[in-house]
Amino acid sequence: MALASAALVWWLDPTLRWTFDAALLWRNALPVFLVMLLIYGLSGRALLALALGGGIARLVFEVNAIKELNLNEPLMPGDLVLWHQVLHNMGFFAHYTGHRLVLLLLALLVAIAVLWAIWRLEGRWRRPHWATRAAWVVLALLVLGTLYRGIGPWREAYADEAMPGFQLWDPIDSVQHVGFMAGLVRMSQEARSTVPQADGSLVHDFAVRHAADLKARMTRQPPAELPDIVVVQSEAFFDPGVLKGIDYGEFVPNFERLAATGITGSLTTPTYGGGTIRTEFETLTGYPMQAFPSVVYPYYGLVSAWMPSVPRRLAALGYSTTLYHPFSGGFWNRRQTMPELGFQHAYYRQSFAGAERAGEYISDRALFDYVLAHLDDTGSGPHYAMVITMENHGPWDFDAGTLANVLNGLPLPRGMSAAGTREMTYYLSHLVNGDQALGDFARRLLARPRWTVLMFYGDHLPALPHAFEDLGFDDGGVNLQEHTRYMLVSNRSLPAQQLDLSSYELPGLLFDTIGLPEDGYLALASAIREAWVQDHYQHGAEYGQVQFNAAELEVHCRHKLDATGRCHEGRAATALGAGN
Incomplete structure (x- = not known):
């Protein structure tokens, strides 16, 4: 089992194949071996332990590959808090598996058949005494528990000195240096922080x-007259002008036109391809996620009702605070955490029944129409609205269908692969459609007689690995180094200003601009x-x-x-x- 564990992780992990390092190999193989040993102790069947333990390890590596492809981030201990999210939103997460979902289902059926055959075969053989098996179970559980908690010698065995290249604040780079399983052990030890x-x-x-x-x-x-404040968190919004062969504003002319009338710039966000709530948390609290390196998902365990968030501060000034998000309120734990962050009202997917869709999700135009209708129907006091869009949510390697018609007259850059063309066609179709909806929304919102402030920003770059590799960025950087965009505009004159920020700085900019x-x-x-x-x-x-x-x-x-x-x-x- 020890030899099989070492061979398995060497085969599954490119980091270990690129350069043979015996020390890294055993650190990566140990967790797999312990799982096999546990199964052996429970079942008394060695072949079953090899097959089932190996299958579990292969499945974990496959899931990790899917997450790395779409989020540029490995599996981490914090992902365990999402197990119920995955179970209750299988349709949503299935989009990210692509062809892998079919392969995984076929592999599962084959695995069940193989395991059944092994069970029957080994059932005829003599198994170890129950006391011996109990000893293996206790040993495996004891070592697994102390290993992942960093107790005893395991803290030193997986320390920085033993694994050069590991950096807690850069998980994807770390696992590429030390291996996925060893990185997962170390991150689990640090997760107790x-x-x-x-x-x-x-x-x-x-x-x-x-x-x-x-x-x-x-x-x-505060000003004698308090403005209505509308904050739009646009899913995966960025200006593709940062890519070679594309001009700024070519696909988002309405955003660029509006941004030129107020405060705008690049926006550094704490996530890529997904993990929206990391940026969302920063813009609602002003706390940088980088200050809490052991926290992956802030809506699980970090958010608390005491936090002086943006909506809570505004409510103290007499604002009504409302959240609009045309997706499940249970997703990312928003239904529980948004009241804790100070939202008095919330409208989720059930409130948008029958609304127009653009592909898989509620269109930005339908969402904006809903927000405008509610702003005009509510009372005379000042309103704060947080609008979280869904139209351009990933994955972005699907057929854009008839929506691709919005790209007529906007040719894609030349020289892209078939995969890159597919990604860009899907993403840009929704980007252009959303930009048109933004232009109409801003026109109607800022035409209202009441003083109104609109803040719009992208939560993260989309995961377009093939398109980004085909085109490259103007500055020669990589996807994780690039930024989204933001703008702050009003129907009262603002001095045009170029100011590059991080997303946790947006709350202060908003309060400063209004004078709160x-x-x-x-x-x-x-x-x-x-x-x-x-x-x-x-x-x-x-x-x-x-x-x-x-x-x-x-x-x-x-x-x-x-x-x-x-x-x-x-x-x-x-x-x-x-x-x-």
């Missing part, structure tokens, strides 16, 4: 140096943003550390930071999720 211990003195020193700015932000009076009071972390974050703009060449890294430590500090003490950058009350949380 509590909220990182913040350097409070770093935050306090910054607050002292910028005391006047923080005081002005915290004490400023900021408190605690948000005031600090806005002061950090202004300081970075003025002095990022010499002290940019330092400001980033202040930002991350401020977020960690506020989450650790579960309360707003005060004007000195310290916890207002000493209610320390001992672990992630303590506030749930």
Whole structure:
């Protein structure tokens, strides 16, 4: 079984095949061997343990390959919280398997037949005594438990020194250096981490140096008339002009026209190809996901009702807060977490029954029409609407069908492969369709007599691996280094400004532009943003550390930071999720 485990991971993992490293090989083979040993102890059948354990390992590698292809991220311990999401949304996740789904189903049928035959065959052979088998079970469980929790010698065996190239904040690069199974063990050991211990003195020193700015932000009076605020998180939106052979604005002319009237720039987001809630969490709280490296999905264990989020701050100013998302409310745990983040009302897929679709999902146009109707029907007070689109959701390697007609007159770049052409045709068809819907939505929204502010941004780049490889980016970078776009416009004049941001900086930009009071972390974050703009060449890294430590500090003490950058009350949380 030990030899079979080593041969299996060597065969399945390209990292181990490219360069033979005995130390990495055993670190990757050990988890597979322990699973086989556990099955052997439970069943007393060696061939069954080899076949079933090997099949489980192959399945895990296949699922990991699907996730890497679509999200550029390996399987991680945090994915376990999604098991019920997968079971309840099999149709949604099946889109990402493509032809692999058929192959996996066929392989499952063959595996069941083979396992049944092995079971019958080995049933005729003598099995070890029950006491011996119990010893194997206890040993396998004990080693598996301590291995994945990093107890005893296992912490050192999978430490940085033992696996050069592993970096917790870059999982995909790490598994390409140390192997998938070894990387998964190490990430599981780190997943036990509590909220990182913040350097409070770093935050306090910054607050002292910028005391006047923080005081002005915290004490400023809101405008006499509060505007309606509409924030649109557009699924997989970016301007393909960053690709070679495509001009900026060629496929998104309405976005470019609107962006030129307000504040716009590139947007750095904490995810690629999927994982929307990572960007969503940043724009709702202002907390950088990078400050919490052990957290993969913030809506599971990190979000808490105490958080002074954007909708919660606006509600305190008299706003009604509403979420619009034409998909399942249970997906990504939104139905539970959105009220905790301060949303008073929410409209999910059931509210859009009969709405027009564009391909698999509710069209952006139908979603925008629904939002406009509700904005006009609600009361006279100020409204905050968070709109999360679905039309251009991946995967993007399907036939665009009749929707491809919107590309008439907009030829694709030359020299793409068949796979790249298919991806770009599907993605651009929905992008152009969504851009047209955005132009109509903005025209009607900003024509309202009430002061209205519209913020629009893309949550992440789409996963178009073949198209990106065929074309390449103008700056020579790779997909993970590229950015989405954002804009902030209003029906009251705004000075046109080019400002590149990270998604966690959008809340501060919104409050600053409108002139709303900021408190605690948000005031600090806005002061950090202004300081970075003025002095990022010499002290940019330092400001980033202040930002991350401020977020960690506020989450650790579960309360707003005060004007000195310290916890207002000493209610320390001992672990992630303590506030749930």
